[in-house]
Amino acid sequence: xxxxEIMTRNVVAIGPDTPIRDVQALMEQRNIRHxxxxxxxxxxxxxxxLLGIVSDRDLRLVGADHPKAPKGVTxxxxxxxxxxxxxxxAHPEDPVEETAKVLRDNKIGAMPVMDDGRLxxxxxxxxxxxxxxxxxxxxGASSRLEVELVDRPGALAGLLDRVASxxxxxxxxxxxRADEASVTFVLRVGxxxxxxxxxxxxxxxxxxxxxxxxxxx
Amino acid sequence: MSEGAQRxxxxxxxxxxxxxxxxxxxFKPLRVELSRSLLxxxxxxxxxxxxxxxxxxxxxxxxxxxxxxxxxxxxxxAGGPTTGAARWGLGTADNPIFAGMHELVRLVCAGTVTAxxxxxxxxxxxxxxxxxxxxxxxxxxASGFCVYNDLALAIRRAVDRYGLRVAYVDLDAHHGxxxxxxxxxDPNVMTISLHESGEYLFPGTGHVYETGKGPxxxxxxxxxxxxxxxxxxxxxxxxxxxxxALRAFAPDVIxxxxxxxSNHFDPLADLSQTLEGMRQAYLRVVAxxxxxxxxxLVATGGGGYDPYRTVPRAWAHLWAAMTGRxxxxxxxxxxxxxxxxxxxxxxxxxxxxxxxxSDFAPSRNREQVARRNAVVVARxxxxxxxxxxxxxxxxxxxxx
Numbered sequence: 001x002x003x004x005e006i007m008t009r010n011v012v013a014i015g016p017d018t019p020i021r022d023v024q025a026l027m028e029q030r031n032i033r034h035x036x037x038x039x040x041x042x043x044x045x046x047x048x049x050l051l052g053i054v055s056d057r058d059l060r061l062v063g064a065d066h067p068k069a070p071k072g073v074t075x076x077x078x079x080x081x082x083x084x085x086x087x088x089x090a091h092p093e094d095p096v097e098e099t100a101k102v103l104r105d106n107k108i109g110a111m112p113v114m115d116d117g118r119l120x121x122x123x124x125x126x127x128x129x130x131x132x133x134x135x136x137x138x139x140g141a142s143s144r145l146e147v148e149l150v151d152r153p154g155a156l157a158g159l160l161d162r163v164a165s166x167x168x169x170x171x172x173x174x175x176x177r178a179d180e181a182s183v184t185f186v187l188r189v190g191x192x193x194x195x196x197x198x199x200x201x202x203x204x205x206x207x208x209x210x211x212x213x214x215x216x217x
Numbered sequence: 218m219s220e221g222a223q224r225x226x227x228x229x230x231x232x233x234x235x236x237x238x239x240x241x242x243x244f245k246p247l248r249v250e251l252s253r254s255l256l257x258x259x260x261x262x263x264x265x266x267x268x269x270x271x272x273x274x275x276x277x278x279x280x281x282x283x284x285x286x287x288x289x290x291x292x293x294x295a296g297g298p299t300t301g302a303a304r305w306g307l308g309t310a311d312n313p314i315f316a317g318m319h320e321l322v323r324l325v326c327a328g329t330v331t332a333x334x335x336x337x338x339x340x341x342x343x344x345x346x347x348x349x350x351x352x353x354x355x356x357x358x359a360s361g362f363c364v365y366n367d368l369a370l371a372i373r374r375a376v377d378r379y380g381l382r383v384a385y386v387d388l389d390a391h392h393g394x395x396x397x398x399x400x401x402x403d404p405n406v407m408t409i410s411l412h413e414s415g416e417y418l419f420p421g422t423g424h425v426y427e428t429g430k431g432p433x434x435x436x437x438x439x440x441x442x443x444x445x446x447x448x449x450x451x452x453x454x455x456x457x458x459x460x461x462a463l464r465a466f467a468p469d470v471i472x473x474x475x476x477x478x479s480n481h482f483d484p485l486a487d488l489s490q491t492l493e494g495m496r497q498a499y500l501r502v503v504a505x506x507x508x509x510x511x512x513x514l515v516a517t518g519g520g521g522y523d524p525y526r527t528v529p530r531a532w533a534h535l536w537a538a539m540t541g542r543x544x545x546x547x548x549x550x551x552x553x554x555x556x557x558x559x560x561x562x563x564x565x566x567x568x569x570x571x572x573x574x575s576d577f578a579p580s581r582n583r584e585q586v587a588r589r590n591a592v593v594v595a596r597x598x599x600x601x602x603x604x605x606x607x608x609x610x611x612x613x614x615x616x617x
Binding site for chain 1: 243308309310311353360361362391394415416417418419420421422444484485486487
């Protein structure tokens with residue numbers, strides 16, 4: 001999955017001389033937490049000059065009784081006085097995993113997405129969560145099947161084959177855990193009788209972790 | 218309302234119980250016949266209470282299903298070519314194509330619609346169709362053993378023909394997804410489903426935040442329960458959510474899907490109810506109907522894959538609850554006698570009305586399961602209260 005598939009395209013960028021109180025108002029009205037700051041953005045061709053980024057946290061600290069509050073800065077100052085000038089940026093074709101790692105390692109909440117010198121979007125931690133929900137989401141009526149496989153070529157293919165031969169569709173495959181020797185997959189399978197499928201697979205020697213074995217009296 | 222003024226009807230046609238989807242298929246329509254014979258052998262069901270389904274025409278299915286879908290089912294049912302059947306959810310492990318499928322499922326639907334007509338017209342106060350309860354079927358797709366959605370057809374008719382507000386209560390272990398999606402934006406229908414969480418069980422939906430949309434906002438209620446949920450935790454969840462939702466909505470009629478697969482012994486789900494717990498839930502729904510709808514209740518069967526030991530007793534308790542009667546603690550030997558030699562080898566029918574904690578060990582992680590369910594229930598109530606505040610549901614009806 002790539003950044004361009006999860007980023008927000010409709011970015012609200014602001015100029016460096018915008019008064020802080022205007023940006024604060026915009027933050028509240030539009031429920032936005034990160035603003036890229038551009039130098040004199042022009043409508044036509046040419047590139048965007050990204051000067052910095054400002055977050056809701058930076059804006060809220062203005063005038064606050066807090067050790068990290070910017071000294072001597074008031075709400076009437078331009079936003080350039082509180083922006084973070086060195087901005088980490090993402091590219092639309094970046095893998096989401098990589099961007100997630102950059103966000104996490106630098107403890108930042110968002111990255112502007114730049115393509116060929118133009119600001120084309122913004123990607124945030126929330127976008128990452130949405131992507132996670134989407135990837136693990138249920139598409140169509142299905143049952144959970146959790147199987148631990150030996151980590152070798154053909155193991156997953158073999159399992160999928162067994163499921164297919166029962167005329168049951170697989171709509172999703174997720175890796176739940178992986179270690180040296182084994183991988184645990186969570187599949188969504190298109191049958192109400194997940195227990196019957198599990199019993200069948202157990203009979204073939206598979207280590208099925210869910211659904212559980214049916215208890216008999 | 219006095220007991221004498223009520224009439225309760227049992228909708229039945231032997232054809233509904235005497236077909237098979239496939240010999241190895243876990244859905245056994247014979248459960249209906251086993252339940253009925255248990256009721257007649259205990260004297261709880263009289264011939265005079267039994268009514269046949271009034272047949273439905275194909276066009277009657279179109280209030281819920283697409284014409285193209287109905288035509289496809291008909292063609293497949295008559296032995297037509299099966300290429301492309303998967304597009305309709307048919308010819309799969311769950312929904313195999315069998316000869317006469319269209320006519321049989323249409324008959325099942327006729328049963329539930331007949332039950333609704335009986336109640337809505339005032340001919341009866343309550344009505345039961347044990348062959349019904351096909352809650353997974355969608356507008357243009359078979360799913361989870363269900364081809365046509367009898368419940369949705371009955372609810373649609375209650376709204377369109379009789380102008381009623383309908384509350385749908387689904388006690389099947391699986392989320393009542395088909396009915397929920399078919400009425401997700403409908404202001405006249407509230408759907409309530411208690412089920413094993415979709416994280417673990419088919420169909421995967423029924424999460425707390427599926428609460429309805431547009432004019433139906435706040436009218437979809439879901440209580441996803443942990444695997445191994447026992448009677449105490451189940452009934453606590455029921456008591457916290459169902460009466461509150463029904464009182465806020467103030468329906469004219471309740472439609473109950475009483476799938477019997479929430480029982481401990483069910484091989485296709487992981488809830489851990491006893492028959493007594495299930496009976497308590499049925500009694501609660503009947504009492505809520507008495508309180509809110511003048512008793513008006515339409516009930517169906519549904520899931521239930523422990524067809525000999527559990528389902529007949531569960532549904533006999535359901536009929537008993539609907540008629541204010543009680544199943545005798547010791548079941549008459551004549552019942553098992555009727556079936557001697559007609560059931561698979563090694564099958565013994567039970568001789569007592571209830572299973573109980575003595576029949577199986579207490580559920581695993583009992584306290585942990587109950588704590589987790591309590592958290593989910595609190596979330597359901599908070600989410601709905603917030604929406605209802607906004608939409609004004611229940612305002613001026615009752616505040617408690």
